[in-house]
Amino acid sequence: MYWLKKELQKRISSLLSIPPEDVRFDYPPKLSMGDLSLLSAFIVGKREGKNLAKLAKDFASRLRGLPMVEEVSTAGPFINLRLNHGEFFHRLHRNRHRIEVEPKEGKNLIEHTNINPNKAAHVGHLRNAVLGDSYHRLLRKIGEEVEVQNYIDDTGVQVADVVFGLLKMRNLRPGDWDRVGEKFDHYCWDLYVEVERRMEEDPEALKERKRILKALEEGKGEYAEAGRALSRKIASLHLETMERLGIEYNLLTWESHIIALGLWAKTFRLLKERGVIRRAQEGPNSGCWVMDLEEGGEPREKVIVRSDGTATYVAKDIAYQMWKLGLQDKDFKYKIFKKYPSGRLLYTTTLEEGEPGNFGRARRVYNVIDSRQSYLQKIVKEAIRRLGYPEAAEGSVHLSYEMVALSKKSALALGFQAEGEAVSISGRKGIGIKADDLIRAVEERALQEVEKRHPELARNQKEDIARKIASAAIRYYMLKFTNNSVVLFDIEDALSFEGETGPYLQYSLVRINSIKAKAKERGMDFGPARWKEKEDYWALVHSASRLDEVLEKVRESAELSLLAKYLFSLAQAFNLFYSKYPILNEKEPEERALRFALMELVEAKLKIGTYILGIEIPERM
């Protein structure tokens, strides 16, 4: 439908002599009213103060010779178009594997995951990673250039805390870390909670942490060594967790390398030269370099460089964002970090021997970060604009989403205290569900279901199916909500495979695959499909035709939930079709061929969509 809308927009704009942006479409509430409705009478009529219904009639009478359109009618101010269903279906079926969304020029850089490398990943991190990964899959599928980066803050307080815990509280050197008796990042999860408690009551510990932090920044000594080992080890474990959900990256960037490269020095100079920051002479920020902002009509100073001369978090972020946008002349050295089973290579920045690389320098940068950071992201963007890079600022996108909280029920079931309806996840307090634990629980549940249905399969086959189902269930669950709604994580819902879930989509495709396999087995041959008008058939075609425009919308809004909901409704339409109309068992050959072709159409669209959501399709379910 996407291409047709574009085509109709051109034609109607010239036929009615109205600007293209006044040619907008909607769908009638019922297909019996029409296949597409034109809203131009509303838009133009309202602006010019004309009678809407009359204008609609006038417009309608002038719409002649439109491609695919068989009939134009009006219903009050609505102009409804009826398409030539046969022609439409055949074109759609012929091009069913093609995506007609136009790719944008220039490189996209998506940064996501960005988990502090000091403890296990939790469900909140999964939302971030799944969102970023699916958006990257979408852009790739449309045909755009995309690079995925995962930034790792290996010099922050959180790493310092766990270094303290390991060395000072547990007396464990890096060589001992493999012997802690459980997955190392899970071990650190609990340790981190203990460290936080200790920090609150022991000023000596706080002092020691400061020393660790300094060592991490300078990169020398035993603390720095331990910090490097910890970050590297935990980041690797996070990568493994994400791999279980099919999430891969192109590049790891490390905060310590950003510091060592000295990106900040140039940025600081530019900020001063171009008057973006000034030295505060008086007030509470006296001695700091600040940026002047305005909030609610009130002037406000944002500290960029502290009075002791050190850069704040935002400052470093401005410098790093500039690197991503190709506004720095210095660049890192790179080397291969690991090779994924898929064949993709994961690179890392490095301070040792490495090769020059082609990373960064993007036209558009998407930072997948939760909405709590919108204020800071706004400042980074504003700073880049004031530095004299309005286009780069425009290309800096904060891909914002709300956080994940535990539902009261789930929190209580896990033994946490619950006061309100939602319980915030907190690494500090150890409140949350570890990503690995969730994946394992869902896999176990899936395995039971597979066991019930297919006891004859080999163990590893069953496990493979369960793995795919679990991944689909989790990914869909993380994507089904709009970005700015808080996900009230409910363990029962996440474990469900029925209704609006990832496995529902898988099941629909597995069905289709099994019908195709059976057709092959029976040696069936289908002639070319001939369209036959039937309400249910057309509903299916209409639904299938909308994938491209959904992809376009998701590309613009980064709202993956639109795609999730759309695919669910398409799968629903197919399951209804399936229950009403036998395909292979239909006696009449022409009817059979058409139904088979309809199925192929749905299959193609579901495959494209599930790929983007990161949902793999098992052989059987």
Added chain:
RNA sequence: GCGGCUGUAGCUCAACAGGAUAGAGCGUGGGAUUCCUAAUCCCAAGGUUGUGGGUUCGAUUCCCGCCAGCCGCACCA
């Protein structure tokens, strides 16, 4: 206090840029399997869209007030 987000069915959420009779899933009650996979499908009940005003031919959607909730507003990262 200032800024942002949110409030829709018992629960969790949709509603595309202001459009036609506000939709799904879960849960509840009932039903469907001699036939391509029942992780499916069908039927039913369930709504004054937080509240009061305004703009409009038309408001869940836009504007203002109020109520409730969440998140920001560091010389932390």
